[in-house]
Amino acid sequence: MLEAKELMVFYENMLALNNISIKCDDNQIVGVFGANSAGKSTLMYALSGIMLDIQKKERMAGGERISLTGDVLLNNKSIMDVKPSLRARAGIVLCPERRRLFKESSVIENLRIGGYLATKSQAKKTMEYIMEVFPALQTLRNRLGGFLSGGEQQMVAIGRALMAQPKVLLLDEPLLGLSPLMQATLIKATKAIQQETNISVIVAEQYARPVFPIVDYAYILENGAAVMEGTRDELMDNPDVKSAYFGVS
Amino acid sequence: MEILVYGTINSVSLALMGLGFAMVYGISRVPNFAHGALYVICGFVTWTLFQKLGLPYFIAIILSLGVNGVLGMLMYRFVLIRVRGMNISEIIASYAIGLIILEGLRFGGFRGMTYTLPVFMEGSLMIGGVPVDYHRIVMTIIGILLVAGLWLFTHHTRIGLALQGMAQDERAALMLGIDSDFMAMLAMGFGAVLAGVAATLIMPLGNIVVESGYHVLIMSIAVCIVGGLGSWMGAFFAAFIIGFAQILTVVYIGSHFQMVVAILAIILTLILKPSGLFGQQKELEERV
Numbered sequence: 001m002l003e004a005k006e007l008m009v010f011y012e013n014m015l016a017l018n019n020i021s022i023k024c025d026d027n028q029i030v031g032v033f034g035a036n037s038a039g040k041s042t043l044m045y046a047l048s049g050i051m052l053d054i055q056k057k058e059r060m061a062g063g064e065r066i067s068l069t070g071d072v073l074l075n076n077k078s079i080m081d082v083k084p085s086l087r088a089r090a091g092i093v094l095c096p097e098r099r100r101l102f103k104e105s106s107v108i109e110n111l112r113i114g115g116y117l118a119t120k121s122q123a124k125k126t127m128e129y130i131m132e133v134f135p136a137l138q139t140l141r142n143r144l145g146g147f148l149s150g151g152e153q154q155m156v157a158i159g160r161a162l163m164a165q166p167k168v169l170l171l172d173e174p175l176l177g178l179s180p181l182m183q184a185t186l187i188k189a190t191k192a193i194q195q196e197t198n199i200s201v202i203v204a205e206q207y208a209r210p211v212f213p214i215v216d217y218a219y220i221l222e223n224g225a226a227v228m229e230g231t232r233d234e235l236m237d238n239p240d241v242k243s244a245y246f247g248v249s
Numbered sequence: 250m251e252i253l254v255y256g257t258i259n260s261v262s263l264a265l266m267g268l269g270f271a272m273v274y275g276i277s278r279v280p281n282f283a284h285g286a287l288y289v290i291c292g293f294v295t296w297t298l299f300q301k302l303g304l305p306y307f308i309a310i311i312l313s314l315g316v317n318g319v320l321g322m323l324m325y326r327f328v329l330i331r332v333r334g335m336n337i338s339e340i341i342a343s344y345a346i347g348l349i350i351l352e353g354l355r356f357g358g359f360r361g362m363t364y365t366l367p368v369f370m371e372g373s374l375m376i377g378g379v380p381v382d383y384h385r386i387v388m389t390i391i392g393i394l395l396v397a398g399l400w401l402f403t404h405h406t407r408i409g410l411a412l413q414g415m416a417q418d419e420r421a422a423l424m425l426g427i428d429s430d431f432m433a434m435l436a437m438g439f440g441a442v443l444a445g446v447a448a449t450l451i452m453p454l455g456n457i458v459v460e461s462g463y464h465v466l467i468m469s470i471a472v473c474i475v476g477g478l479g480s481w482m483g484a485f486f487a488a489f490i491i492g493f494a495q496i497l498t499v500v501y502i503g504s505h506f507q508m509v510v511a512i513l514a515i516i517l518t519l520i521l522k523p524s525g526l527f528g529q530q531k532e533l534e535e536r537v
Contacts, residue, residue: 048424050420050423050424053420053423053429054420056334057334060332060333060334060335061334061335083428084423084424085423085426085427085428085429085431086426086428088423088424088425088426089426093424093425093426094424095424096420096421096424100418100420100421100424101421102413102414102417102418102421103417104417105413105414105417109404109410109413112407112410113410113411113413113414113422113425113427114425115407116407116410116411116414116425116426116427117425117426160425161424161425163425164425164426
């Protein structure tokens with residue numbers, strides 16, 4: 001479904017993504033794991049097209065020169081030059097790192113802003129579905145985004161992304177800074193959402209352990225390059241992965 | 250009582266002037282220095298349609314508001330879109346457009362005291378012993394309704410919510426499929442219409458003169474800085490502060506100090522609380 005081919009991203013002369021090819025099929029959860037600065041967020045921005053916006057803004061402000069090469073394909077059609085708002089319309093929705101909620105809007109308003117691309121009936125249905133998946137949000141409906149805890153914010157952020165009716169949901173570090181309990185809740189919810197709405201999910205995380213049980217396929221990034229890839233079971237049995245990402249040898 | 254009544258009226262007219270500027274800045278982060286020019290041109294378009302072409306007053310107003318909206322959107326689509334994100338260029342480009350419009354009008358012969366629009370309703374009313382004409386009352390009511398309408402619009406419609414999202418975090422909005430350039434263009438159109446509404450409400454109280462464009466620009470900037478750039482609710486409250494301060498100055502010091510109040514308000518705000526009453530520009534505060 002969504003595919004990156006030989007993707008390279010440069011910030012000035014620094015190589016942020018080095019010849020990465022990844023693929024996410026229909027109804028799959030794909031994991032992208034790697035340490036800080038391995039290029040996870042850059043990959044997410046490149047897939048969702050936000051990189052084009054960053055590139056434009058940097059050029060306007062006379063900042064860093066960003067160059068992209070390679071290709072991003074959606075259903076085998078190149079979307080490399082498609083602007084981010086149209087990519088979202090095509091079904092690629094990014095739930096960004098650090099959540100980026102609309103802090104001065106209430107939970108419901110956040111969700112409704114997310115429903116910009118949805119029809120009225122879609123928005124209503126998705127809203128009900130989100131409240132079902134995250135019952136904790138029921139009581140917080142009118143709380144401002146800025147006054148939520150990290151876990152609650154993440155729930156709203158995922159809900160907001162779902163409101164945009166994604167076909168591929170990109171989750172960038174959804175577990176960042178959350179308690180193990182909240183992490184487990186979110187991972188379970190992610191799996192449930194993927195199965196019940198038949199979407200694909202690409203999740204980027206620093207720590208593989210909590211996410212690993214739900215991924216179908218995973219890539220491991222190091223310094224902007226995919227150094228390893230495989231199905232969950234293949235990677236599970238790999239001694240290098242075990243020692244590096246699960247802390248057992 | 251006089252202070253209360255005229256303070257309120259003055260405040261609402263300031264709010265009307267400032268709302269468009271605040272909205273455009275809040276959503277697209279473009280300081281629209283052509284705001285005053287849009288205000289003046291709406292007056293002249295209404296005048297032309299009504300006095301020269303003889304259209305009914307109401308239809309002339311609606312048409313000229315439409316013209317203004319389109320003008321604002323064209324301004325964004327063809328000029329400001331190229332400089333968006335470059336702060337100084339935004340100011341220079343929009344101010345240049347403003348100058349072209351205002352000085353163009355002056356050059357084209359629109360000067361002097363002959364250009365006037367009729368008030369909506371003749372006659373006056375006594376409120377607590379102070380005579381107030383109907384037009385000022387209509388203006389105050391429409392101004393307050395407009396603010397309520399804006400609030401409803403930004404909280405309960407799809408486009409309004411999208412504008413709100415973009416004002417808060419443009420990139421996050423982009424991730425949800427909200428096209429920032431299209432929204433900025435819309436915001437510019439709305440801002441221009443709001444400038445036009447202010448013009449049609451305020452101009453019948455005096456003459457249509459080119460100079461009022463500069464006056465309106467300064468007043469709207471004052472209102473927006475005191476209220477906090479990027480917050481149109483802040484602009485509304487700031488309009489009341491400056492509005493009453495002006496009337497108090499007129500009553501106790503002298504009417505020719507009116508303009509000083511606005512400038513002083515800008516200076517004091519920038520010294521004491523640079524981000525303004527409800528401002529989102531926290532970076533500014535940190536820098537100072």
